[in-house]
Amino acid sequence: MPTEKLTIRQIATLAGTSRSSVSRVLNNHPNVSPEVRRQVLEVIAETGYQPDPIARSLSSRRSNIIGLVVPLAIRSLFEDPFFPRLIQGVSQGCNTHDYTLSLFLFHSQEEEEKLFDGVSRNQLLDGVVVTATRAGAALIPRLLESGVPMVVQGRHEDPRASYVDSDNLSGARMAVSHLLRLGNQRIATIAGPAGNTAAQDRRQGYLDALQARGCAVDDALIVRSDFTQAGAYEAMKRLLPRQPDAVFVASDTMAMGALQAIRGAGLSVPDDIALVGFDDLPQATMVDPLLTTIRQPIRRMGVLAAEMLIDGLENGAEAPRRVVLPTELVIRGSCGSR
Amino acid sequence: MPTEKLTIRQIATLAGTSRSSVSRVLNNHPNVSPEVRRQVLEVIAETGYQPDPIARSLSSRRSNIIGLVVPLAIRSLFEDPFFPRLIQGVSQGCNTHDYTLSLFLFHSQEEEEKLFDGVSRNQLLDGVVVTATRAGAALIPRLLESGVPMVVQGRHEDPRASYVDSDNLSGARMAVSHLLRLGNQRIATIAGPAGNTAAQDRRQGYLDALQARGCAVDDALIVRSDFTQAGAYEAMKRLLPRQPDAVFVASDTMAMGALQAIRGAGLSVPDDIALVGFDDLPQATMVDPLLTTIRQPIRRMGVLAAEMLIDGLENGAEAPRRVVLPTELVIRGSCGSR
DNA sequence: ATGAAAGCGCTAACAT
DNA sequence: ATGTTAGCGCTTTCAT
Numbered sequence: 001m002p003t004e005k006l007t008i009r010q011i012a013t014l015a016g017t018s019r020s021s022v023s024r025v026l027n028n029h030p031n032v033s034p035e036v037r038r039q040v041l042e043v044i045a046e047t048g049y050q051p052d053p054i055a056r057s058l059s060s061r062r063s064n065i066i067g068l069v070v071p072l073a074i075r076s077l078f079e080d081p082f083f084p085r086l087i088q089g090v091s092q093g094c095n096t097h098d099y100t101l102s103l104f105l106f107h108s109q110e111e112e113e114k115l116f117d118g119v120s121r122n123q124l125l126d127g128v129v130v131t132a133t134r135a136g137a138a139l140i141p142r143l144l145e146s147g148v149p150m151v152v153q154g155r156h157e158d159p160r161a162s163y164v165d166s167d168n169l170s171g172a173r174m175a176v177s178h179l180l181r182l183g184n185q186r187i188a189t190i191a192g193p194a195g196n197t198a199a200q201d202r203r204q205g206y207l208d209a210l211q212a213r214g215c216a217v218d219d220a221l222i223v224r225s226d227f228t229q230a231g232a233y234e235a236m237k238r239l240l241p242r243q244p245d246a247v248f249v250a251s252d253t254m255a256m257g258a259l260q261a262i263r264g265a266g267l268s269v270p271d272d273i274a275l276v277g278f279d280d281l282p283q284a285t286m287v288d289p290l291l292t293t294i295r296q297p298i299r300r301m302g303v304l305a306a307e308m309l310i311d312g313l314e315n316g317a318e319a320p321r322r323v324v325l326p327t328e329l330v331i332r333g334s335c336g337s338r
Numbered sequence: 339m340p341t342e343k344l345t346i347r348q349i350a351t352l353a354g355t356s357r358s359s360v361s362r363v364l365n366n367h368p369n370v371s372p373e374v375r376r377q378v379l380e381v382i383a384e385t386g387y388q389p390d391p392i393a394r395s396l397s398s399r400r401s402n403i404i405g406l407v408v409p410l411a412i413r414s415l416f417e418d419p420f421f422p423r424l425i426q427g428v429s430q431g432c433n434t435h436d437y438t439l440s441l442f443l444f445h446s447q448e449e450e451e452k453l454f455d456g457v458s459r460n461q462l463l464d465g466v467v468v469t470a471t472r473a474g475a476a477l478i479p480r481l482l483e484s485g486v487p488m489v490v491q492g493r494h495e496d497p498r499a500s501y502v503d504s505d506n507l508s509g510a511r512m513a514v515s516h517l518l519r520l521g522n523q524r525i526a527t528i529a530g531p532a533g534n535t536a537a538q539d540r541r542q543g544y545l546d547a548l549q550a551r552g553c554a555v556d557d558a559l560i561v562r563s564d565f566t567q568a569g570a571y572e573a574m575k576r577l578l579p580r581q582p583d584a585v586f587v588a589s590d591t592m593a594m595g596a597l598q599a600i601r602g603a604g605l606s607v608p609d610d611i612a613l614v615g616f617d618d619l620p621q622a623t624m625v626d627p628l629l630t631t632i633r634q635p636i637r638r639m640g641v642l643a644a645e646m647l648i649d650g651l652e653n654g655a656e657a658p659r660r661v662v663l664p665t666e667l668v669i670r671g672s673c674g675s676r
Numbered sequence: 677a678t679g680a681a682a683g684c685g686c687t688a689a690c691a692t
Numbered sequence: 693a694t695g696t697t698a699g700c701g702c703t704t705t706c707a708t
Contacts, residue, residue, distance in 0.1 A: 007685055018695045023687060031693055050455055053462045054401060055685030057392045058700050065440070078426055079620055084416040087425075091443040095453065100462065102403070102440045105429040115433065117388055123701095124391045124438070229624050260624060282417055286567050286598065345701055356679045361703060369677055393701030396684050461685095 015043040065100045067128040089302020120146035151309040155197045162320040166296040171327030172205025175276040179246040188221035188244035232257030246274035252281045270336030289333030353381040405466040427640020458484035489647040493535045500658040504634040509665030510543025513614040517584040526559035526582035570595030584612035608674030627671030
């Protein structure tokens with residue numbers, strides 16, 4: 001039954017009232033008599049009328065669409081399960097608040113340039129959630145300047161920016177403290193890319209934990225990788241000659257790569273080298289030994305980012321908010337504590 | 339520099355012409371003198387004017403937004419790298435053709451109901467790409483009825499539907515034929531969920547290959563799983579007592595689970611059991627032995643789905659198109675052929 | 677080739 | 693509480 005195109009006028013006529021009243025009913029305005037409201041709702045139900053969102057937007061200057069902007073949507077981003085979970089969260093936040101989610105993946109610098117205006121100045125988007133990746137560092141100030149309401153996913157220093165992050169710093173600290181507690185002496189880390197704030201914070205947490213115990217930091221035990229399994233495999237191979245007795249790996253995906261490199265060298269986890277990851281993905285329970293890791297609420301970060309943005313949109317943005325969600329140490333077999 | 343809100347009128351005034359002409363320039367209409375066009379473009383460049391996409395949509399009845407609809411965006415969907423790649427492809431297709439992508443993840447049946455009207459009858463979307471999952475089977479006919487232009491990702495029987503798929507059938511056939519060629523006698527399969535067409539086709543390809551060699555099909559060697567690693571781990575454990583000498587696993591992620599179960603039983607791949615996966619994800623080259631698998635072009639499916647949809651939108655939809663992209667056998671170590 | 681004018685379907689003053 | 697009306701910024705006939 002391909003419903004005919006109904007407009008607010010026809011609904012008004014059918015309900016024996018004016019467009020304004022129909023509009024009021026549609027928007028839950030108070031000044032409508034129960035009588036009229038009932039009538040209108042009845043007609044709407046009968047006809048299956050749906051207001052045209054575009055006409056609505058033009059008139060109200062609000063689209064009820066928010067964008068999720070991913071600054072440099074390169075390959076590695078999609079190899080980590082982080083990103084799909086985040087999307088899922090943001091989508092869920094949008095759904096529950098009746099917003100539509102648009103996705104802006106900038107696959108290259110040129111695309112970023114091309115799409116930037118659309119994202120920032122177009123009336124299409126009421127606001128944006130931006131992920132703070134390396135490339136994001138360049139984009140975020142521009143978005144801030146442009147004045148689009150926005151929430152960053154990931155720590156961001158600019159005081160004008162609201163953000164949601166998980167507590168990478170204390171997560172990493174917990175991981176490394178735990179390894180220290182177990183008596184490890186040469187704790188290495190496979191860190192993430194330099195420009196990524198999560199990677200930075202996890203690295204800092206690693207340093208903090210060592211210093212808190214008065215341990216000297218050995219730069220040779222810190223290697224950088226790229227959040228991919230293959231990258232971490234290579235990183236671990238570089239690390240092996242330096243004979244660490246434990247490694248804090250900045251993501252579970254990378255921990256899988258590290259594990260393989262260790263196995264490949266004929267060593268055992270946790271007997272020769274203890275391992276702690278970060279994320280607590282399902283894979284963490286699918287390896288032998290089970291991976292000790294730091295749990296972070298990825299999906300919930302997405303939900304929250306969306307909700308903070310929408311809240312600001314609907315209730316007027318106050319001061320920027322910074323929300324840091326707790327992380328949690330999940331002890332399994334790979335750290336050798338059982 | 340927070341640009342003032344410019345409208346087409348002001349551009350017209352500044353360029354010393356009428357709104358109509360500006361609009362013509364904007365839309366590349368032929369009937370504009372080079373003179374006027376130059377003037378207008380100059381003013382646009384100077385002012386940084388951007389037409390309001392919403393006003394434009396209201397007037398033209400086209401939004402340049404397409405939706406990517408994921409019928410039952412349950413957990414398992416996000417544990418497989420398939421989905422993020424598909425998104426990436428669709429996004430890329432949209433970017434290159436100046437469309438905006440909106441994402442509709444239905445996390446539950448209620449959400450599906452709630453959002454269905456919006457997706458189907460709203461003027462917001464010019465068309466949709468729908469993924470054909472189990473749940474999609476219920477949604478697609480409804481979308482078809484509603485008349486929204488659409489392209490399905492994954493085989494769909496309804497003759498009115500256009501779709502893009504990869505050649506699961508012959509991919510699976512290649513996998514199993516290869517295992518047969520290597521002399522395996524008891525070839526099992528870990529299939530995907532019953533309602534998933536890709537899973538069905540891969541299962542059928544398995545059957546076809548056996549029959550082509552005149553091998554009897556042993557139902558005990560066919561187990562169903564859910565495209566997750568954990569699920570496949572359990573499935574493989576069920577399979578082990580039946581002593582297969584080879585297993586065709588319907589996804590790489592599941593192959594990882596199967597591998598673990600085999601190892602857990604103290605058996606070796608490929609010596610005791612040969613393994614072939616499906617997808618050719620990066621992980622396939624991160625296991626020992628390297629995983630023999632069937633490569634399918636996930637990202638490209640996404641690009642194509644978007645492009646087919648957009649092409650239909652802009653050039654008028656002709657007959658439904660069915661595009662099946664080739665798959666490819668990638669021989670590595672897990673099948674025991676080297 | 678150009679401009680005038682009529683909408684697109686809705687919201688939001690404003691008047692009552 | 694309700695109805696009237698003027699836009700929102702653009703595209704698109706329709707004249708010229």
